[in-house]
C-alpha cells in the first residue's frame with residue numbers, strides 16, 4: 227500500500243532519474259498503483275493491468291497474438307498445495323498478454339515477465355495485514371523491462387521473431403506460462419530460447435544480479451562474456467528449474483535464462499512499492515538483456531541441455547521453516563532474508579540476517595544443503611539448529627509444524 231497521487235510520483239521520478247526513460251517509471255508506477263488492487267488473477271485489477279499492457283504493445287507496434295487480440299485467455303485449476311505436481315485446486319480464469327515482432331523468421335525468441343501479483347494478500351502473502359499488495363518489484367519491474375525491450379528491439383533488424391509475453395497466474399503456480407508452453411506443442415521447437423525477468427527492480431549497492439539457467443545452453447556464457455557494460459556482480463546458477471515462469475519452458479526443452487536482482491524485506495508484503503524501485507538499476511538490467519539478445523540472435527537454434535534440478539527436492543518436503551532464504555548470499559550457510567510469523571523459524575526466534583549452519587546432524591554450507599536437510603525431517607520433529615548472529619554462534623530448538 228502507498229499513499230500519494232500517481233502524477234506526483236511520475237513527476238518526481240522523472241526528475242530524479244535523468245538517465246532512465248520516462249516510460250520505464252510510468253509503467254512500474256501504473257502497474258503497481260493501489261487502484262489495480264494487487265493484480266491478482268481473475269480480478270478486475272488483473273484485467274485493468276492486462277489492458278494497460280496490451281495498449282502499450284499496440285502503441286509500440288507489436289503484432290497481436292491471435293485474431294487481432296493480445297490476450298490468450300484460459301481457465302485453469304490451481305495446485306491445492308504449493309508443492310503438488312497436479313492441478314486440483316480452485317478454478318481460475320485469466321489472460322496472458324502476448325505481442326510479437328515478426329521478422330519473417332522460422333525461429334523465435336520469447337521474452338517473458340509475469341504481471342499478476344497477490345491482490346489483497348492471497349495465501350502466498352508473507353504479511354498478516356489485509357492490504358493491497360502492489361508488487362512493484364514482483365513483478366511490475368519485469369513487465370516494465372519487457373516493454374522497454376519491446377520498444378528498443380522493434381526497430382532492430384533481427385534474425386529471430388521476438389515474442390513478448392506478460393504472464394498471469396505466476397503467483398498461483400506458474401499457471402500462465404504453463405498454459406502457454408503446453409498449448410504451443412508445435413511452436414515450441416521454433417523457440418530458440420526464453421528469457422524471464424522476475425523481480426529485477428531492486429538492484430543493490432553491490433549490483434548483485436542473479437542469472438539462472440546458464441547451463442541450459444552452451445551458448446549462454448560465451449555470449450555473456452562478450453558484454454562489458456553495464457557491469458554487475460553476477461551470481462550464476464546453471465539450473466533451468468526455479469520458482470518462476472522460465473521453468474515452464476525449460477520443462478519443454480527450451481533453453482532459458484532467469485534474471486533476478488534478489489530478495490528483500492518487502493517481498494510478498496504490502497510494502498513492495500514503487501518508491502523502493504532502483505530505476506537506474508532496472509534500466510541497466512534491461513540494457514544488459516537487450517545486448518545479450520542481440521548477440522544470441524545471431525545463432526539460429528541454440529542447443530538445449532538439461533541441468534541438475536536444484537528444486538527437485540522441493541516437492542517431497544514434508545516440512546518447511548517459514549523463512550525466505552537470501553538467494554544471493556555467497557558465504558557459508560543459509561542466510562535468512564525474512565521469517566514468516568507463527569512458523570517454526572519465527573517460533574524459535576530466528577531472525578532476518580541469521581545464518582543457519584547446522585540443522586539436526588546436518589551441516590548447512592549452501593542452499594542445496596538446506597534443501598536436502600529439509601527433506602530429512604518430519605512434521606512435529608524437534609531439532610537443534612545452529613546459527614550465527616552478529617558473529618556469535620547460537621543454538622536453538624526448532625519444532626516443525
Ligand SMILES: [Zn+2]
Nearest residue numbers: 364365424425
Ligand atoms: Zn514474481
